[in-house]
Amino acid sequence: MYYLGIYHSLYGDAPMTFGKALLIAVIGFLLVFLILGVIALFVKLLGAVFNSKNKKSAPAPVPQTAAPAAPPPSDRSDGSVTLTNVTEEEAALIMAIVSNSTGVPLSRLRFDSIRLLEDEK
């Protein structure tokens, strides 16, 4: 691909002074911030749209008539874990290892999913 080099179209083949180089460096750095900033705003917007959509589609909370349930026993955790290409035994082993190596009880850990990754490339 061939582009029109902005610098050469402006200054020809004149040697670059430090002042010009500084200006180009500052503009370049700001441009990176600008473009990534615009992407960040877009991502934020996208997240907000999908969050509100998810909230709308979520079932309405059941009115609570009874007293709040007691907290789960300290040696158990709740919720579900999505397993992909991992057996239940392997998942249990992984969760136990994480809990043991971090010193955090299983009841305070939340696992969303456990997935077998391909060999690292």
Added chain:
Amino acid sequence: MELITQVLKGLWENSGLAALSWQNVVMLLVSFIFLYLGIRKKFEPLVLVPIAFGMLLANLPGADVMKDVTGGFLGSFGEEAVPGAMWYESGVLRILYVGVKSSVFPCLIFLGVGAMTDFGPLLSNPVSLVLGAAAQLGIYVAFLAAILLGFTPEEAAAMAMIGGADGPTSIFTATKLAPQLLAPIALAAYSYMALIPIIQPPIIKALTTKKERAVRMTQLRRVSKTEKIIFPIAVLTLVAFILPSAVPLLGMLMLGNLLRECGVTDRLSETAQNALMNTVTVLLGICVGATANGTDFIKLRTLGIVALGLAAFIFSTAGGVLIGKILYVLTKGKINPIIGAAGVSAVPMAARVAQNEGKKYDPANFLLMHAMGPNVAGVIGSAVAAGFLLMMFS
């Protein structure tokens, strides 16, 4: 008796030892060190081992794996054409080098990187993009330093890209702006990427406090599949409108990512992540290493490029960490500045370094997914920086 003397003389003159120069010896030693670091110390072996072996092959006297009989048609500089010789009589690595020279390999690597990249951490924490932008600081610092040292603007821009810690982008920019410097730039970029576990920790330690390094970050939000599909298409379109020169690299990155996320091209994604990526990594690595022939490589100017590249790398890491510190203050301690260092785009090495550094100060601290956000943002950032420099000087 005379015949024996002549035969022995002929044997000596045609042996590798007679053609061995001290520069080749130095580069052979460097290749042995790189092989040691890759195999024994496991410093990014997938990158370092092919590079080191390419270096070894290129410096074996008489092997001529990078010989160019076409007089420069296959990308060499200063080699004279052999009359009557065909291009396929060149050295085997010289022929493969066309993939580097034409930017085919860097673009294919980006396809594979895209297919291996999960933009989820970035989507769930958009502030990662700011860290990814900050970690491009080294590119511009190195550009200024190179201009001060008397390099042309094109050479300075090509060299500066080493600071992005992104081998394919560095090669892509160098082939367009300063092909004569491609060898040292490619080698420096890939070597520093492999040496991230050595280069980054001291900078992180010097710029952050123990309290900052021990910050635990909150769990990331769940990102929907639709968001992940929209992201590559939208970002590519957006960047192309502002900076079309970044499209070849970013386009391949986002294509790879779309193959991964769209859910209907699993076979293509699988190929891009594994077979294609592995093949191109071997070819690119060995070709990049083979450019480091001691006779051409050991020159003051080349060593200057390597030194400048290291400075660029250090400044990029520092830029990410310093913005991380600012975010730490602004968010009242919710962001660990270590993840700023992952804003250099060496995926996933830089994120792994952030994870390991965080663990040193709190063994139960898991920064990996948080660091992956700036890390993949850095890939986009370095492609944007390259696009800007190409637009200015190509």
